Amino acid sequence: MTAPIAHFNGELLPLDQIRISPLDRGFIFGDGVYEVIPAYGGSLLRAREHFRRLQRSMDEIGLANPHTVDEWIGEVARLLSHHPGNQSVYIQVTRGVPPKRDHVIPRGLIPTVFMMASPLATPSPEMVEKGVACVSARDFRWEKCHIKSTSLLGNVLARQLSADAGATETILFRDGFLTEASASNVFVVKDGAVAAAPQDNHILLGITYELLAELAAQGKLRYAVRPIPESEVRSADEIWLTSSTKEVLAVTTLDGKPVGGGAPGPVFRRMHALFQDYKAKLAAAPAAVA
Ligand code: PDD
Numbered sequence: 001m002t003a004p005i006a007h008f009n010g011e012l013l014p015l016d017q018i019r020i021s022p023l024d025r026g027f028i029f030g031d032g033v034y035e036v037i038p039a040y041g042g043s044l045l046r047a048r049e050h051f052r053r054l055q056r057s058m059d060e061i062g063l064a065n066p067h068t069v070d071e072w073i074g075e076v077a078r079l080l081s082h083h084p085g086n087q088s089v090y091i092q093v094t095r096g097v098p099p100k101r102d103h104v105i106p107r108g109l110i111p112t113v114f115m116m117a118s119p120l121a122t123p124s125p126e127m128v129e130k131g132v133a134c135v136s137a138r139d140f141r142w143e144k145c146h147i148k149s150t151s152l153l154g155n156v157l158a159r160q161l162s163a164d165a166g167a168t169e170t171i172l173f174r175d176g177f178l179t180e181a182s183a184s185n186v187f188v189v190k191d192g193a194v195a196a197a198p199q200d201n202h203i204l205l206g207i208t209y210e211l212l213a214e215l216a217a218q219g220k221l222r223y224a225v226r227p228i229p230e231s232e233v234r235s236a237d238e239i240w241l242t243s244s245t246k247e248v249l250a251v252t253t254l255d256g257k258p259v260g261g262g263a264p265g266p267v268f269r270r271m272h273a274l275f276q277d278y279k280a281k282l283a284a285a286p287a288a289v290a
Contacts, residue, residue, distance in 0.1 A: 005082040007075060007115035012082070015116060024112055026094025028101055030151030032112075033057035034092040038120055038244045040283050042080055044089070045244070047073055049207045054091065057148045063095060066111050079115055086120040088245055092150060123249050128272065131252030131264045132168035134239070137161050139172035139179045139202070146201045158182035169241055171233065171254065174202055178228040184246055185209040189238035189267045193222040208242040215274040221267065238265035248275050 003016035025031035037050045044050075051069045058065050067075065076089055096109030123132075141154035159182035162170040169181040178197050180186055185206040187196050194216055199205045216223035233239065237260040239251035248271055250264035264272075 004116065004118070005079065006117075007079050007113070009113050010075075012078065018114070020112065020114075021097045023099070023101065024094055024097050025109075026092065026112060026150055029095075029103070030149065030153070031061070031105075032092055032094030032150040033061060033063065033148055034090065034150050035148060036244050037076070037089045037091070038122075039076075039080055039087045039089055039117070040120075040279055041086065042077075042084070043282050044073070044076065045279070045282060046207050046211065047076070049210065053148060053205065053207065054093070056146075058093065060144070060147045061095075061149070062105070063093065063111060066093070066113060076115065079117055083117040086122070087117040088120045089115065089117050091115045094150070121245065122247055127168075127249060129264070131250035131259075131268075132241070133162075133166070133253045133256075134169045134171050134181070134241070134251045135162045135165045135167050135255055136171045136173060136233075139174035141172075144201055145179070145203055146199075146205060148204055155182045167253075168249075169251070171239070171251075173230045173233075176230050178230065178233050179203050180206075181241055184241040184243040184249075186233075186251075187212065187240040187242065188228055188233055188236040189240070189265060190232065190236055192267060193224065194267060194271075195228055195232075196223075196225050197228055198225055206242055206244075208244055208247065211275075211278070212242055212248065212271065215271060215278060219270055219274045221270065236260065238268050240268055240271070247279075248272055 003014035005012050006015040006018060008018045035050045035054045038045045048069060051072050055065055092114045094112040096111050098106045098109055137158055158170045169184055171181045171186055172179045178186055180203040187194055197203055239259050241249045250268040252259050252262055
């Protein structure tokens, strides 16, 4: 089988022909940022929001953006011309390749840009219908979780706790409050009202999280952004996960205990329907970007 086509510093070439220097600061220090953008039949979901977030991540780490948003969108379209169907586009920009390993950030490096596309694996109908299991853990990550950094060891170790338990995600609590999950945002529902954790440095501001706020307004759901105590998560009627690849997914057990009635709840069903409608409109729109 031939390797899929990927993007490396402006060139399209088979993934297995890309060579990255071991001195690349992305490899040595995890000194880089990334994005994951879902594409439905060639249409990118919320591309501009994703590239705005990429810019914010770069600003936070003092990395100059090598492309304008329009250039990024053009490069992604070029890559996607080799990848029909629904895709997950991964974009990574690292600080580049210095002459030697040194923690101090050297001036004038050329950032390394890498992009690949892989078939988008959204949740199966069974996962949507039955919901998924999650475990919980103390949020042991750093204080800058709002940066979409490739330094993901904390997230990887958190995710592994759920993988080892045969569960889909690890929901994290910091100082007694909900932050997010290892690779998703988390919402809770009580008595029909949806709540999301504040958009501070303890969570990644998800593009799907922002979309859900809009869909909640559109669907006239009660919706609040506020600190959510751990006890409220454990007694919630519904818990949801969101991400660019998971869309919106109901959590039906947490640490082995049923959430609410142990099945996806009515507010989830409403939100899931709003999300699917939004996607269907995107697929039907002539523009390649939404
Ligand atoms: N992860 N929080 C964390 C820690 C994440 O890694 C992600 C996404 C999210 C949700 O963000 P969004 O809705 O923009 O996808 C929240 C991606 C999908 C990943 O790392 O693969």
